[in-house]
Amino acid sequence: MSEPIRLGIAGLGTVGIGVVKIVQKHADLLAARAGRKVVITAISARNRAKNRDADLSAYEWADDPVDLARRDDVDVVVELIGGDSGPAKALVEAALANGKHVVTANKALLAHHGQALAEAAEEAGLSLRFEAAVAGGIPVIKALTEGLSGNVMRRVSGVMNGTCNYILTRMESAGLPYEVVFDEADKLGFLEADPNLDVGGIDAAHKLTLLAAIAFGTRPNFDAVMIEGIERISIDDIRHAADLGLRIKLLGVAQMTGRGLEQSMTPCLVPVDSPLGQLMGGTNMVVLEGDSVGQIVLRGAGAGEGPTASAVMGDVMDIARGLRLPVFGQPAKQLIDAPAGRTTAAKAWYLRMSLMDRPGALAKVAGALGEAGVSIDRMRQYGHEDTSAPVLIITHKTTRDAIDHAIALFGHTGVVTGEPVALAIEAG
Ligand SMILES: NC(=O)C1=CN([C@@H]2O[C@H](COP(=O)(O)OP(=O)(O)OC[C@H]3O[C@@H](n4cnc5c(N)ncnc54)[C@H](OP(=O)(O)O)[C@@H]3O)[C@@H](O)[C@H]2O)C=CC1
Ligand SMILES: N[C@@H](CCO)C(=O)O
Numbered sequence: 001m002s003e004p005i006r007l008g009i010a011g012l013g014t015v016g017i018g019v020v021k022i023v024q025k026h027a028d029l030l031a032a033r034a035g036r037k038v039v040i041t042a043i044s045a046r047n048r049a050k051n052r053d054a055d056l057s058a059y060e061w062a063d064d065p066v067d068l069a070r071r072d073d074v075d076v077v078v079e080l081i082g083g084d085s086g087p088a089k090a091l092v093e094a095a096l097a098n099g100k101h102v103v104t105a106n107k108a109l110l111a112h113h114g115q116a117l118a119e120a121a122e123e124a125g126l127s128l129r130f131e132a133a134v135a136g137g138i139p140v141i142k143a144l145t146e147g148l149s150g151n152v153m154r155r156v157s158g159v160m161n162g163t164c165n166y167i168l169t170r171m172e173s174a175g176l177p178y179e180v181v182f183d184e185a186d187k188l189g190f191l192e193a194d195p196n197l198d199v200g201g202i203d204a205a206h207k208l209t210l211l212a213a214i215a216f217g218t219r220p221n222f223d224a225v226m227i228e229g230i231e232r233i234s235i236d237d238i239r240h241a242a243d244l245g246l247r248i249k250l251l252g253v254a255q256m257t258g259r260g261l262e263q264s265m266t267p268c269l270v271p272v273d274s275p276l277g278q279l280m281g282g283t284n285m286v287v288l289e290g291d292s293v294g295q296i297v298l299r300g301a302g303a304g305e306g307p308t309a310s311a312v313m314g315d316v317m318d319i320a321r322g323l324r325l326p327v328f329g330q331p332a333k334q335l336i337d338a339p340a341g342r343t344t345a346a347k348a349w350y351l352r353m354s355l356m357d358r359p360g361a362l363a364k365v366a367g368a369l370g371e372a373g374v375s376i377d378r379m380r381q382y383g384h385e386d387t388s389a390p391v392l393i394i395t396h397k398t399t400r401d402a403i404d405h406a407i408a409l410f411g412h413t414g415v416v417t418g419e420p421v422a423l424a425i426e427a428g
Helices: 014-025 027-034 065-070 086-097 107-123 140-147 162-174 178-187 195-199 202-216 235-243 305-320 361-371 400-410
Strands: 005-010 038-044 076-079 101-104 153-159 246-257 260-271 283-290 294-301 348-356 376-381 388-395 416-425
Touching: 005 014, 005 065, 005 086, 005 305, 014 027, 014 038, 014 305, 027 038, 027 305, 038 065, 038 305, 065 076, 065 086, 076 086, 076 305, 086 101, 086 107, 101 107, 101 305, 107 202, 140 202, 140 283, 140 294, 153 202, 162 178, 162 195, 162 235, 162 246, 162 283, 178 195, 195 202, 202 246, 202 260, 235 246, 235 348, 294 305, 348 361, 348 400, 361 376, 361 388, 361 400, 400 416
Parallel strands: 005 038, 005 076, 076 101, 260 416
Antiparallel strands: 153 246, 153 283, 246 260, 283 294, 348 388, 348 416, 376 388
């Protein structure tokens, strides 16, 4: 058997401790599968005194995580701290500069600095792996980079943030308003330290950025993702959607068209009985479409100790076995700078707004839609007690540009109060 592969793990929170547990629990299995032992030599976190759910006594402790990158007894640095700057970035950069392979679960770091880090890794002949960064336990990076490498990818889409899916499905099942379910999710420990990363759609957009880079051979371009969060989705939207046989999902879509790379992470409506519509709780689903393979659907736990550590270990095992692949599936220097495209696909849209309840208000809204070239399919005004009337409009198929134009025109009508909620109706 070859020499053991030696891990230095930085970050001993949910994911880090999950990795420690797998290495300890499955030592023989890992050794048999890798053809060498997988051992932990050194660890680091913020607080050494913290009581953690694992025996860490056999490992060297580093107060500064960057020290792991300088140790002779570490072959692979496993970065599980998080954040797109600070110690996580310093550690990954130091590891690559010191000849260590890197495994990370850090989507924020790679979405922002993936290009530079990939170039550094490839120049040094090192692996930089990030399976756990996208859709937790689902091996979607491996599927795209390896299993589907013979395909021209057409489209990548899916639900990639378990917290948002939990909030949206719980609002429906319990009939609770957004604020109450948000507090529940917080108490359950689902939310990122900065909750806006989850509910603002940013975390999911980080993940989509990484998938798009692999699928389309493009430099990761997070700034080009059109992002809308779920913060403005009300229990009324959930109920109206249910009445229409639809569910709201925070849906990511990336596709390459003649206009460039389209990337969006926005709340959308999908049929209740579609695969995406059936996705409940914190589960993730990624749909991959290639020219030869057609459509593939991957579904599973997008977060949590076991699933995320499972993905980290998959990367560790590949490195232990000697598998070396370009970080984004092809050499980073060959990745192209695709222009950001904006979708022109025509879809039906759901528009919910509040109108001043006075003569001619509805006519002004209908006029704005007409001026923007948007045709109304169905319209309903809901019962209300004050001077503001909730109105729901379903449009015939139209483009996002036309909807944005109509919403801009609403602002000049003098009768629309607050900002309308606009959701595209997708096939699911
Ligand atoms: N949790 C999940 O389900 C998933 C997480 N991820 C990603 O995995 C990574 C880790 O997440 P998770 O385990 O949930 O995070 P946690 O908050 O549970 O753990 C973070 C760890 O990093 C340590 N840490 C924080 N700051 C420092 C610092 N300045 N120096 C040294 N150590 C530090 C903490 O130390 P201490 O314990 O002493 O405070 C803690 O052990 C993140 O990138 C996250 O986005 C990806 C997919 C799913
Ligand atoms: N906050 C993320 C964790 C997993 O990346 C989620 O809810 O999906």
